[in-house]
Amino acid sequence: MAGNTLGQIFRITTFGESHGPGIGIVIDGCPPRIPLSPQDFTQEMARRRPGQRPSDSPRKEQDHVEILSGVFEGLTTGAPICLYISNRDADSSPYKILGQVFRPGHGDYTYFKKYGHFDFRGGGRYSARETAARVAGGVVAQKILEPQGVSIMGYTMELGGIRAVHMDLRAAKDDPLCCPDRSASKQMQEALDEAKRQGDSLGGIVEVKVVGCPPGLGEPVFDKLDADLAKALFSVGTVKAVEIGAGFGAARLKGSENNDPIDPRGFRTNNAGGILAGISNGDDIILRVAIKPIPSIKKEQDTIDREAKSRKITLSGRHDVSAIPRIIPVLEAMVKIVLADHYLRHEALKRYDSKNTP
């Protein structure tokens, strides 16, 4: 049973490969009468688009989102919304020799083992290009969250081992690396430049903060809000760890330190990260995500081919030096999609109650 669908009420299905005709997303379960137009996607798609920073892949894609269905006279109809993004600047030539040799750190080996056949051009289905469809989906999710006063923001906490210390979230919005610490951002950029010179790549840590989430979202005991957020974030290719609130730090606290005391104005601390027993508690939701260094590097690497013979590989395609910052709108989109789904899931049952209780 394949796994290209996520969510229960607000449910997304993505399709498409890096070097096929295009990529897309079908959203089933978007409420009707929400204004939606192609222009709504421009800003978010631009944030994820390659070719904007020196450390980005030089691939140029307009990433124009076409609305193929589900919208009439500028409003969603309740029917499935198909959003489609053509692939225009797909250059498959560097990939000719690939498909025989497994690139270390990539899905080549596992896709071959699983499917016995795979589209190796630019990573095919497991290319980061698939995430453009997720960003488009996140724009629609945002339309559900915004009227509820929920806002989501991701920013770079660490890159190449350099950590943000001063936390100025407004500064992060304008920073080319989405870093809330200007001086750390400069050092990060130098680290990126150096890695690029070396033909290498860097990883880092992104924090995503949700402000204004109402209490009550999350469906225990399995579809807890943190569980579904973790799944959605881990479904992004380069994520190797997720923590919520105090995260690994909580393992070193005592109960008396980690419990967040409650007073009439709310929780005094937020070690829980906004989620208690799998349900949002009304406080900020804080998620931290470890991003591995991009596996496509120009340095020579040892690997094997389809016949399991030793091979050397040197990659020449167009790659970013780090998934950060382009991955940030993708992580935000995943959080938005999960929250929109859980918002509607909670409404389904909550509303019944309010209507039937005297």
Added chain:
Amino acid sequence: MAGNTLGQIFRITTFGESHGPGIGIVIDGCPPRIPLSPQDFTQEMARRRPGQRPSDSPRKEQDHVEILSGVFEGLTTGAPICLYISNRDADSSPYKILGQVFRPGHGDYTYFKKYGHFDFRGGGRYSARETAARVAGGVVAQKILEPQGVSIMGYTMELGGIRAVHMDLRAAKDDPLCCPDRSASKQMQEALDEAKRQGDSLGGIVEVKVVGCPPGLGEPVFDKLDADLAKALFSVGTVKAVEIGAGFGAARLKGSENNDPIDPRGFRTNNAGGILAGISNGDDIILRVAIKPIPSIKKEQDTIDREAKSRKITLSGRHDVSAIPRIIPVLEAMVKIVLADHYLRHEALKRYDSKNTP
């Protein structure tokens, strides 16, 4: 839409509260003709059962698993398997005053906000008692994995800030704290004793290792194996972080360091933690989980009541000092359940292929 079901082919649904008649699990999708008897559950249930160690809750439960359906003449039939565990030693008396006052770090507050009504006795649905049903489910999942040579083992990497250094996994099996390092285990026990004296509690880190997992498990792009494992682990109440392979460490490596070079005998390193592009690569799967300190402590805490008035609370129920080690069989069970499901999901499509390709 409620969330008490997990999995697609091997699909579990749990029910029951800490102080109701009992707890149970329905497993739908277990293949037929697998030997299963009540005795199969004894050992795993014993590992999770309270009242065995000085740091455990003194609640005594036999945790005898009744098979209510799905087994005939000692074999599974393909029909849903309902496993049921009666609550015998449920003592609700200490909880009388609760339900008015929200215990910090517990689900009281969020359940009240979400449902407007909740079973506060011993945590009701959000009690750790619910996890006994998961352990029973894990025993059935194990029956699917074992013939494939897959084995799963969890152990304590850290407790109360004390870290295991010597890694002797065989020692962990006999260690009362499931710690692979004898001398660290002793220090951990001292820390537990000290915390108990203080009326406080401790957290820690558990690692779960899967050996023998065949390559090919995992269903991109959303039901990736790591994404589904993370969700299942986060669905356990005390988990605040999950990392896979190098985890947060990967954020500080360069691509040339983090990529696992491949040679004809396999991967030379395992920073990936056994999962590449969301699909198992045949190497060991390595997961690390942060366990928060148990929120039930004997120290006085600040909180509020249902009318949002400030209150002091001092808990007198029967509680563990740490979720470790009793949580380890629960984490293992979740990993088993996810792997059994993904094994069957992969078979569904793989087998078709092998049958139809010349």
Added chain:
Amino acid sequence: MAGNTLGQIFRITTFGESHGPGIGIVIDGCPPRIPLSPQDFTQEMARRRPGQRPSDSPRKEQDHVEILSGVFEGLTTGAPICLYISNRDADSSPYKILGQVFRPGHGDYTYFKKYGHFDFRGGGRYSARETAARVAGGVVAQKILEPQGVSIMGYTMELGGIRAVHMDLRAAKDDPLCCPDRSASKQMQEALDEAKRQGDSLGGIVEVKVVGCPPGLGEPVFDKLDADLAKALFSVGTVKAVEIGAGFGAARLKGSENNDPIDPRGFRTNNAGGILAGISNGDDIILRVAIKPIPSIKKEQDTIDREAKSRKITLSGRHDVSAIPRIIPVLEAMVKIVLADHYLRHEALKRYDSKNTP
């Protein structure tokens, strides 16, 4: 992937076999704060219980419903509700020789082919006994529908070829065969007596009428209300046909005859049977279901055994002469369960809209 779960928001899973310890149902997604007690089940369970009429199986079951979870202080909590019914008068002795020989018209042959192993005692999983759990589920669904003014009623339209002509639905409530036509009911009873003497069985037609269903229920294009009702009804073992509104009659009408003209007070006719384009239109929903004669008969029949050798079989277990009228509360329950689910599904999205549109 096994199929013992039905519904999306109000989601049921049944378990149990005719001659195992008991049967049950887990309901996940019932809204919180609905009053529910064991007494709520008494009346509906009695309607389905065997041993009440001369044409019924003489098996005696109290069919007492235990609430194992999901209810606290007399109210649903939002947690899964497990309802359990012990099997007390299960007499497996007549089934000893079975399991070797396939009873014609029963699931013996197909269960053996599918699972290679089956619980043949009284039909095991494919026994009509499983439907007692559905009736219990219907009682909970009713609790959601009733406050909305929705009522569901089934009645016997035809039995053993005898058709109800006078339609007095109030009379059906008291009639031992749930027939709205007193004189037809007498003839039906005579036909049942005669079939019993012959060791044979009878089929018939049941109509289910839903009054007060609000417009807007149903989720095109696949989860249309009629599609989900048809599935739920066909999931009852003896159903061989389902029609809605004019049904097969619509095939012989012209568009000008079949279209239901609309005027300001509503639809002038109801050939649609209350469902247009898969969505309820506010009119009565009319469903007709063909019930096959019970396959367990006392007459000698030709069949084969597990080794595919010809065998004669004469059944001596305790069986009804007709599935009517005991099947009527089961069919009603399935309709209730589907409507409750669709009611909540529609609310999830409708409510969003009403809240966000100026």
Added chain:
Amino acid sequence: MAGNTLGQIFRITTFGESHGPGIGIVIDGCPPRIPLSPQDFTQEMARRRPGQRPSDSPRKEQDHVEILSGVFEGLTTGAPICLYISNRDADSSPYKILGQVFRPGHGDYTYFKKYGHFDFRGGGRYSARETAARVAGGVVAQKILEPQGVSIMGYTMELGGIRAVHMDLRAAKDDPLCCPDRSASKQMQEALDEAKRQGDSLGGIVEVKVVGCPPGLGEPVFDKLDADLAKALFSVGTVKAVEIGAGFGAARLKGSENNDPIDPRGFRTNNAGGILAGISNGDDIILRVAIKPIPSIKKEQDTIDREAKSRKITLSGRHDVSAIPRIIPVLEAMVKIVLADHYLRHEALKRYDSKNTP
């Protein structure tokens, strides 16, 4: 929760409206390495295409199927397959006045009630045009069934009250109305011509026969094969009744007549219609479907507008006189899609068994 997805392992999602940019289908769960090219769709799409017979809508659509994803080097990859069909000859001009006035027998009224907003041009989402995407999906399902020797064929049993008597299924393949009885076909054509002259429309009955279905398909107790087939058929807009095997006829038989005796060569009769206890028994699967007359007629009809005022309506769009025969490939496609899904579902568990049982 919206309902545009069908199936569990072989899972389809359709999108698109009659007068939007196009319609499409995403298939998730198609096994890898199946040959698939745009040419594979030509023949089936032609069978459903309008404008071929005098009684058809004069709308001309090439219905060319583009493969947007999931195929590489002519083989499926295991990734989701998106099939897309552009709308070219969409003429919205006759629909200008619509949207204010509800067409009797159409979804206008219920879509308006449900969504508060709808695409009324040509029926938008509830147009028969959506079924073109289903036919494309059926072509892929066929690729899974064909190697197993399963074939599916639909034919016209009745049209405008004229019944096929001589059953020559080979003749049905060439017959313009897919009728197995040449002389009945001529009368049906005359009835269509007469109805067209009158500005009216006709309904009928289609039988679908599955030959070669292996025993064991179907997942009790809810996802029974007949239940899922009935749902899939009822999800097609014009279907008002479904019967299996003897269907309504079974209601008038005695058990001794209706039970199909078994002998070593198989079942002697097929009243069951190839499905016993929800599982295929290896015999032919026989389904009969009532098709209502097309609601779009040229005769003047009474209706109301959005303000619930009485209105007269006369439709001038391009419409068929009967959904038969163009609906036949759609019904076949739905049967194929359900069978492919159930085939894979059964394999998932069956295969496990065969591998692990000595």
